[in-house]
Amino acid sequence: MNTTTRVYLPVTADDLAALDERRELPGPTREAYAVTAAVLRAQPHEDPEVLEYGALQDAALASGAGGVRIVVAAADLEQPVVREPDEGIETAVVVDGAVALPRIVSLHVGDVGADTSGEEDVELSWYDVTEIALVRAELAR
Template sequence: MRIYLTLTAEDRAALESARTALPLTPGRAAWAVTAQGRTAFPGEDEEDLEYEALQDAVHVAYSTGSPRERALVIAADVPDTTIVEAEDGGAFGVRLTAEASARIASFHVTELDAAAAEADDTDPALLWFDAAEPAAALAFLDATAAAG
């Protein structure tokens, strides 16, 4: 199943080592297309539902960082049997129930920092980076902090 993860310090260390998979522990929050999400957005196709799950992860990432920081979300694949819908994660929230190795599919970095995105009042625009480009994704993420 495709999940969306907000970047943690442990994830960052793995990405800086150019790993193609992330070790995930039970209880880790993520976002994915869920039955609840399908019910909340009837008639939406799978791609639109994935977009909604990704945007939920982006908004959580924004809320945990500085207003002047961009957010990075990791798209990754895990076995379906390792996740359950989260009670507190909104329509797309899931939690890991077992250790899993998440195969990285791509990275998504917000174009704007959190404050600018809030002022824009639309879904944050995302730049897509291939799974083979963790260094480029992290460099773009850090560009705001270096400039500020």
């Protein structure tokens, strides 16, 4: 039986164009963040929403690491497509293959000049997946 995992994928403007025009985030593999088995072992009594928020924040920091505008896509993927690497950040996962648009559930965009030092949480605006064109226009400003 497959289980669905919510993953947070750092995306670029080019990724958004592919999602909008070709209806998928291209593969063959993609960096993503999720509530992993390691996270659950380390924080077994934590509220699941708090754990999800942590994974989203890790994705936001990864997205803005190059000094670009932060954009994160949240997707629900089947477990066999998501695998945990042997080492690294506890929330880090690898997504095998392209991610089809119907699997994307929302987009999260950081403000211009958002702090990606990790000292504070990154403020993110939420967009429905149907608002890809709006997010692309926002990034083009």
